Amino acid sequence: MRYFLDTEFDGFGGPLLSLGLAAEHGDNDYYVVIPHDHEPTEWVARHVVPYLKSVPTTLYNQLDREAAAHDIAAYLASDPDPEIIADWPEDIALFCRLLLVGDTEIVDISHLRFRFLRTPGFSTARNSAVPHNALHDARALRDFVLSTEG
Numbered sequence: 001m002r003y004f005l006d007t008e009f010d011g012f013g014g015p016l017l018s019l020g021l022a023a024e025h026g027d028n029d030y031y032v033v034i035p036h037d038h039e040p041t042e043w044v045a046r047h048v049v050p051y052l053k054s055v056p057t058t059l060y061n062q063l064d065r066e067a068a069a070h071d072i073a074a075y076l077a078s079d080p081d082p083e084i085i086a087d088w089p090e091d092i093a094l095f096c097r098l099l100l101v102g103d104t105e106i107v108d109i110s111h112l113r114f115r116f117l118r119t120p121g122f123s124t125a126r127n128s129a130v131p132h133n134a135l136h137d138a139r140a141l142r143d144f145v146l147s148t149e150g
Contacts, residue, residue: 001025001079004145005086006124006137007094008048011041016094018052019068020135021075021084022142030075031135032061032068051133059135069098073107083113087124087141092116117145 002024008017017040021030033052040049053060063071076082086092092114099106122144124137131137 001081002083002085003030003076004138004142005084005091005095006088006134006141007091008044008052008132008134009090009094010036010038010044012090014041014044016065016098017044017048018134019072019095019098020133020138021072022135022138024142024146026139026142029059029135029139030061030072031055031059032063032071034065034068035062048132051130054130054133055135065098066101069101069107072098073109076109076112081111081113083115085115085117085141085145087117087119087122089116119144 003021004024005019005021007019009015010017015036016034017036018031018033023029039045061071084092084095099109101107119141124140125131127140127144128136129139
């Protein structure tokens with residue numbers, strides 16, 4: 001199955017704040033918030049932080065970084081061939097970095113594929129039900145991609 005990815009992070013190169021995966025068929029989405037003990041940048045404090053909890057309560061998940069990594073692995077475990085699709089390279093980089101749980105260790109994931117899609121003229125934030133919320137932005141990306149496939 002394909003999973004459409006979006007992340008929120010605190011400035012370019014900054015820490016991951018949240019991650020959303022919108023499942024291709026829309027019946028099993030994933031969302032996690034990773035708390036941090038530092039003050040976010042001004043833009044993130046205004047445009048991202050207020051919307052971190054703007055998901056259905058059944059999907060809201062707040063975990064530390066390592067627990068989130070194991071949780072994502074468990075979420076994807078039943079899929080024999082998961083494909084992660086993103087329209088921003090840093091989203092893929094942050095997803096991969098999250099899977100690292102030690103200097104030489106990753107979570108228990110046996111197979112993943114990644115696809116980067118350039119989407120000129122499309123903005124997840126402009127098409128999202130809740131802009132700058134990773135799950136809603138991932139859903140916007142999913143809806144856009146599926147609508148272009150005919």
